Amino acid sequence: MRWPDHAIWWHVYPLGFTGAEPAARPPGAPPEHRLPRIAGWLDHLVALGCNGLALGPVFASETHGYDTVDHLRVDPRLGDEDDLLRLVEAASSRGVRVLLDGVFNHVGRGFPQFSDVEARGDASPYAGWFVPDGNRDFRTFEGHHKLVVLNHQEPAVADYAVQVMSHWLERGIDGWRLDAAYAAPAEFWRTVTDRVRARFPDAWLVGEVIHGDYAGIVESSGFDSVTQYELWKAIWSSLNDRNFFELAHALTRHDGMLQTFVPQTFLxxxxxxxxASRLEDERHLAHALVILLTNAGVPSIYAGDEFAFHGVKEEREGGDDAIRPAFPGHPDETPGHAAPYHRLHQDLIGVRRRHPWLVRAHTKVATLTNTALSYTVGHGDERLGIVLNLADEPAKADLPAAGWTRIAGDADFHGEGALVPPQGWAIAHP
Structure with a gap:
């Protein structure tokens, strides 16, 4: 097994987590050394059972981090390169891998190469980096005026992406999340990933993909994985609608992806x-976590979800603020720390750690009703049984005949299934 098969990520959005101001610091202003605050949470990450730190944007940008202006410079709101390298070193000393977030689909309007094109037009050596839109401006990302799309047909753009990714891999990071990967041509990504992988064969490269043929995208782009939004949606939607048929369908599709790649999974x-805000019944937080951590994939926990943080995304300026809050300086100062849902994360991640084959496990549904679901996950000779009940009365759940023994949750197992209490769940091994 390669190291990504053992990875469980703790995902942090650094600008929000550290309480950074919403816009870039004035030119020449000294950096605010906020990144060390994240280092203070590394022991929490490890105690949770994770072994990877997936960082959101850390590079110089104009506002939210995805309007990058310099991929080779740490955002002064977070600190400087020494701060980032010390964070990587502190993580590495604990056996924690580090993933950086790279935006190579678009840039902020303050990106120097774009500024040069605005000033010099076709005389700029970077004129080919951007695509005119016919309205005396340039193509932008999904209508966001401040996000200018790069021209992925321009070889120098691929060269730039390779340079940036290699620069930080040389400095000790372990991989890249590639933002808005769905918006750039697969041929562009293949050019980049092949060249990066030639130098860094162990790097893990995951593309942000929302819809589409996940397996086909992986094969054509050279990514190791993509974000599994289809399963994410099916988990919360099936729980809210009390419709496990939707989840069972998604699990079948998820299972098929394993023939090509291992998806990056998340809640x-x-x-x-x-x-915690998406689910209409918070009793189902446990069910969602069980589904995430007992199915195949490279899972991530978004910082704060282990404490059942609430936050609703809104389609407006600043609409992400509620889901990207500042965190206290120390984990034990956080609401929800050591509470049952936090401990459940530790327990279920512990189950996954003791069964590392789950990363590539295939799922077979046994019982399926609107409110009751049972399935087995297996790889080779290894197998676990999972039972879930969303009803307010007990449910019978079948499993293949075996001497099932409960290892987590609350259900009475017998040779061919279990009696699951109201709103209950359990995991068992044969």
């Missing part, structure tokens, strides 16, 4: 409403 990230 939350910096772009979506917090799972």
């Amino acid at each position: 939350g990230n910096h772009d979506v409403t917090r799972i």
